[in-house]
Amino acid sequence: MLAATDLTVSYGKTPVLSGLSAAFVPGRLTALVGPNGCGKSTLLKTLLGLMRADTGSVTLDGTPIDRIGRRALARRIAYLPQETHCPDYMTVGELVELGGHSRYALMGGPDARDRNLFRSALETVGLTDQAHRRVSRLSGGQRQRAWIAMVLTQDSDILLMDEPVNHLDMPYQYTVLDLVRSLTRGHGKTVVCVLHDLNLAAAFADEMVMLREGRTIAAGPTSDTITPETVRDVFSFEADIFRRHDRLVCLPHRDDAGSPAP
Amino acid sequence: MRTARRLDGRRVLRFASGLDVPLANLAAAGFLLVLVLMIMAYALGVGATALGIGDALRAVVGAGIGDGQAFALWQVRLPHILLGFMAGWCVALSGAMLQSLSQNPLADPGLLGLSQGAMVALMVLLVFFPGLPHGLAPFVALAGGLGVAALILFLVGWDQADGLAILLMGIALETTLSAVASLLLLYTPPETSYALSNWLAGSLFGASWSVIAGFAPWFALSLPVILLVGRSLKSFDLGDETALALGENVRRSRPAILVAAVLLTSASVTAVGPLIFLGVIAPHIADAISRSTGRTRLVLSALVGGLLVVAGDTLTRANTSDVALPTGLAITIIGVPLFIATLRLRALRTVQ
Amino acid sequence: MRGRGLVVLVAAVALSAAFLANLSLGASSIPAGKIVAALTQFDDTDYDHVVVAYQRLPPALIAIFVGAVMACGGCVLQGLTRNPLAAPSVLGVTAGATLFVVAGASVFGIGEAWQGLAAIGGGLFGFASTLVVARMAGLSRDPRGLALILSGAVVSMLYASIATALLLASPSRRSDFLGWVTGNINHVYAERLFDFWWIGAAGLILLMLLSRSLTLIALGPEKAASSGVNVRLVSPLALAAVVVSSSAAVAICGPIGFVGLVVPHIVRPFAGDAMTVALPANALLGASVVLAADIVARSAFAPYVVHTGVIMDLVGGLVFALIVKRFYLSSGPRRFA
Numbered sequence: 001m002l003a004a005t006d007l008t009v010s011y012g013k014t015p016v017l018s019g020l021s022a023a024f025v026p027g028r029l030t031a032l033v034g035p036n037g038c039g040k041s042t043l044l045k046t047l048l049g050l051m052r053a054d055t056g057s058v059t060l061d062g063t064p065i066d067r068i069g070r071r072a073l074a075r076r077i078a079y080l081p082q083e084t085h086c087p088d089y090m091t092v093g094e095l096v097e098l099g100g101h102s103r104y105a106l107m108g109g110p111d112a113r114d115r116n117l118f119r120s121a122l123e124t125v126g127l128t129d130q131a132h133r134r135v136s137r138l139s140g141g142q143r144q145r146a147w148i149a150m151v152l153t154q155d156s157d158i159l160l161m162d163e164p165v166n167h168l169d170m171p172y173q174y175t176v177l178d179l180v181r182s183l184t185r186g187h188g189k190t191v192v193c194v195l196h197d198l199n200l201a202a203a204f205a206d207e208m209v210m211l212r213e214g215r216t217i218a219a220g221p222t223s224d225t226i227t228p229e230t231v232r233d234v235f236s237f238e239a240d241i242f243r244r245h246d247r248l249v250c251l252p253h254r255d256d257a258g259s260p261a262p
Numbered sequence: 263m264r265t266a267r268r269l270d271g272r273r274v275l276r277f278a279s280g281l282d283v284p285l286a287n288l289a290a291a292g293f294l295l296v297l298v299l300m301i302m303a304y305a306l307g308v309g310a311t312a313l314g315i316g317d318a319l320r321a322v323v324g325a326g327i328g329d330g331q332a333f334a335l336w337q338v339r340l341p342h343i344l345l346g347f348m349a350g351w352c353v354a355l356s357g358a359m360l361q362s363l364s365q366n367p368l369a370d371p372g373l374l375g376l377s378q379g380a381m382v383a384l385m386v387l388l389v390f391f392p393g394l395p396h397g398l399a400p401f402v403a404l405a406g407g408l409g410v411a412a413l414i415l416f417l418v419g420w421d422q423a424d425g426l427a428i429l430l431m432g433i434a435l436e437t438t439l440s441a442v443a444s445l446l447l448l449y450t451p452p453e454t455s456y457a458l459s460n461w462l463a464g465s466l467f468g469a470s471w472s473v474i475a476g477f478a479p480w481f482a483l484s485l486p487v488i489l490l491v492g493r494s495l496k497s498f499d500l501g502d503e504t505a506l507a508l509g510e511n512v513r514r515s516r517p518a519i520l521v522a523a524v525l526l527t528s529a530s531v532t533a534v535g536p537l538i539f540l541g542v543i544a545p546h547i548a549d550a551i552s553r554s555t556g557r558t559r560l561v562l563s564a565l566v567g568g569l570l571v572v573a574g575d576t577l578t579r580a581n582t583s584d585v586a587l588p589t590g591l592a593i594t595i596i597g598v599p600l601f602i603a604t605l606r607l608r609a610l611r612t613v614q
Numbered sequence: 615m616r617g618r619g620l621v622v623l624v625a626a627v628a629l630s631a632a633f634l635a636n637l638s639l640g641a642s643s644i645p646a647g648k649i650v651a652a653l654t655q656f657d658d659t660d661y662d663h664v665v666v667a668y669q670r671l672p673p674a675l676i677a678i679f680v681g682a683v684m685a686c687g688g689c690v691l692q693g694l695t696r697n698p699l700a701a702p703s704v705l706g707v708t709a710g711a712t713l714f715v716v717a718g719a720s721v722f723g724i725g726e727a728w729q730g731l732a733a734i735g736g737g738l739f740g741f742a743s744t745l746v747v748a749r750m751a752g753l754s755r756d757p758r759g760l761a762l763i764l765s766g767a768v769v770s771m772l773y774a775s776i777a778t779a780l781l782l783a784s785p786s787r788r789s790d791f792l793g794w795v796t797g798n799i800n801h802v803y804a805e806r807l808f809d810f811w812w813i814g815a816a817g818l819i820l821l822m823l824l825s826r827s828l829t830l831i832a833l834g835p836e837k838a839a840s841s842g843v844n845v846r847l848v849s850p851l852a853l854a855a856v857v858v859s860s861s862a863a864v865a866i867c868g869p870i871g872f873v874g875l876v877v878p879h880i881v882r883p884f885a886g887d888a889m890t891v892a893l894p895a896n897a898l899l900g901a902s903v904v905l906a907a908d909i910v911a912r913s914a915f916a917p918y919v920v921h922t923g924v925i926m927d928l929v930g931g932l933v934f935a936l937i938v939k940r941f942y943l944s945s946g947p948r949r950f951a
Contacts, residue, residue, distance in 0.1 A: 417935070431935055431939070434934035437931035594772065594775040598768050609751050
């Protein structure tokens with residue numbers, strides 16, 4: 001299990017995480033939610049060792065991640081950054097093959113098992129017939145799915161995703177998140193996802209970690225965690241939380257002036 | 263070893279280890295190699311001494327020629343050709359590495375001032391510490407190149423996304439350092455200053471077997487560099503965070519690759535002086551011949567670099583019989599239009 | 615406005631001091647009083663008077679001419695392109711002029727009188743090349759003008775290299791031009807100064823006449839147009855004046871770069887945006903800077919004498935780096951005007 005204990009992280013002198021602890025349930029989709037600047041992305045980066053913690057530690061099955069080499073870690077945890085960068089020459093196939101980077105020997109390349117993995121990853125995201133195209137020529141939704149395929153071929157048990165649907169149109173947001181959720185159900189992966197849209201998080205996540213100012217305010221199964229009280233504590237506004245078509249919905253109150261009540 | 267298709271349909275030659283090389287890249291490498299050999303053979307027959315290609319080639323494999331001709335062949339032409347190829351190989355390799363490292367397709371060891379840093383350090387060595395052994399020269403050059411690299415990193419930072427601004431900073435440093443070099447030139451003894459001023463412009467003027475022997479170890483070093491670095495560079499293209507997440511220890515490999523790139527540049531500066539623009543144009547020409555990534559791109563770029571220097575040197579020897587035009591000058595004159603073409607391509611790509 | 619006028623006064627004092635120092639320092643030091651005497655009551659039997667008049671005055675006048683023309687050129691170019699790195703030497707003007715002069719002399723064998731015309735043609739050609747390359751490199755999507763500067767830099771490198779190659783390939787001309795091509799202020803070029811000074815002077819006068827309109831254009835072409843400035847006429851006219859006058863400077867003593875880049879940045883904080891003040895201040899200070907650089911070139915590396923162009927490259931390169939750092943690489947967005 002991936003767990004963070006008492007993490008303190010800062011950018012220069014600005015503290016971003018202050019004594020944050022969280023654990024991520026294996027085989028479940030956990031959403032990290034909170035207002036802008038609460039440290040969601042920083043937490044994700046610290047979980048992968050992209051940022052160093054001042055105090056506290058991140059452990060994977062009890063071993064601190066900084067004791068695990070980068071290549072070994074890459075086989076256990078995959079990461080999809082919020083802003084992806086892909087040179088314009090690169091094809092979907094090349095991007096996906098890079099997912100196995102940590103497994104290739106110095107003079108080696110993908111083996112038969114890897115190649116099966118590539119094909120099934122492309123199948124999972126529905127891009128089997130697009131492998132020859134350049135990533136830069138794909139639509140936004142396809143591009144995000146290509147990246148998810150790349151992350152899948154890393155063949156790790158744990159996936160960390162930073163705002164995977166941020167720039168996508170609404171229908172794509174649902175397709176991509178359906179896909180992400182199926183990774184936990186169908187493939188047994190542990191997924192930790194930063195989502196700034198509370199309603200999307202409520203609709204898709206099994207577990208929820210709510211952050212504010214670098215601390216965990218509430219954590220647990222989604223239906224127990226999103227309540228009017230926690231929403232008030234985290235986002236500083238009053239909201240109705242109710243169920244519709246078996247999904248949690250969060251509807252902020254509005255004051256007379258028309259803006260959300262403070 | 264067999265041919266297969268990659269995921270994206272590219273035909274590749276696949277080894278048992280899983281490593282594969284696109285057939286198009288292999289064909290390009292073969293084509294470049296043949297071209298290099300042809301130009302080298304042609305270059306053997308070019309120069310002030312009357313010695314044609316046929317006789318020169320026969321002499322190389324053992325036939326007898328006159329003393330003057332033998333001198334021209336063995337002490338002038340052959341060292342020029344070999345040193346030119348080696349220097350071009352290293353500089354182009356360095357350029358290709360710097361481009362992937364900084365994710366800036368316009369990076370060039372000359373334009374970034376790294377070559378001039380190495381050059382100035384060498385001048386300082388020559389002027390102020392003439393007693394030190396010559397074997398030290400590549401290390402002094404490396405220190406100078408690394409000094410400039412550190413200065414740029416200090417002024418700009420790794421994370422600076424703006425490639426053009428970095429390039430302008432490099433050009434500023436390059437101008438300053440060139441001026442420093444011309445000042446230092448004053449303090450060199452008059453008998454060496456002609457050779458030195460040639461060297462400052464990038465020249466095979468001083469090519470000899472002893473220079474080649476001094477340069478050979480660094481040239482040989484380029485092979486393990488290609489093997490080790492080429493693999494890392496692929497993941498660099500996806501950005502730092504993704505590369506780290508993919509298992510590439512960017513924090514360790516990036517400084518190592520930078521040092522390797524500066525080392526290759528510095529060694530070639532020690533041998534032939536700075537060759538500006540070669541490092542930026544060679545990889546783009548290689549890309550135009552056959553698109554490649556990782557190690558293959560490094561090899562193709564290096565081949566193009568060696569080819570360009572040998573060709574440039576041959577052209578200058580063929581056309582200016584009485585004076586030796588510095589090769590660096592020829593490379594700049596050929597290089598700028600190609601660099602502008604690169605700028606144009608870059609502009610066209612960003613439109614889409 | 616009185617504070618602004620003070621800048622011109624200070625620059626004038628700086629110029630006088632640099633002028634006197636330049637005439638005074640050399641193989642033998644000549645006291646200031648004697649220099650004034652040599653200039654006002656020339657006595658051809660006094661050795662020092664002869665030295666001042668024939669050896670030291672011509673290069674000092676060349677330095678003044680080059681400094682004034684280049685600094686004003688840089689000031690106007692920076693205003694018109696709204697780019698802190700613009701200057702005649704950055705935008706390919708000096709390299710173009712250098713190339714045409716060298717090519718004219720070594721390939722076509724033209725005499726000194728025609729070299730001025732060749733320089734002007736070359737300056738225009740160099741500037742035009744930079745604009746064309748910048749357009750190819752995507753100037754239209756380059757709000758900060760980086761492509762313009764980069765294009766100027768590579769065009770300059772190309773033309774300077776071709777000029778050097780031409781010189782190397784023609785040994786007979788090499789000795790005449792090898793000093794000139796690195797920017798050399800020397801009394802042997804006095805004749806060129808007498809031939810071409812009027813071109814630069816005419817350019818500066820034209821710029822002064824246009825200075826009010828140029829101030830408005832530098833603040834924003836649309837705004838200038840709305841307050842009645844004929845932008846389409848004034849801008850090309852001013853550019854032509856800059857290119858022609860700085861080419862004339864190249865024709866005299868070779869490319870002395872970066873004065874045009876450096877001086878406007880020193881003047882701007884004091885003189886502000888008004889060209890009516892900035893242009894005279896730039897001319898005076900530019901002249902002082904080149905005089906000072908010439909002193910350094912002659913005396914700092916004794917017994918060797920360096921070309922002034924090398925000193926300006928040294929200083930200019932550093933300032934260039936600082937400007938890149940300040941305007942393009944600092945964290946916050948910084949407006950240039």
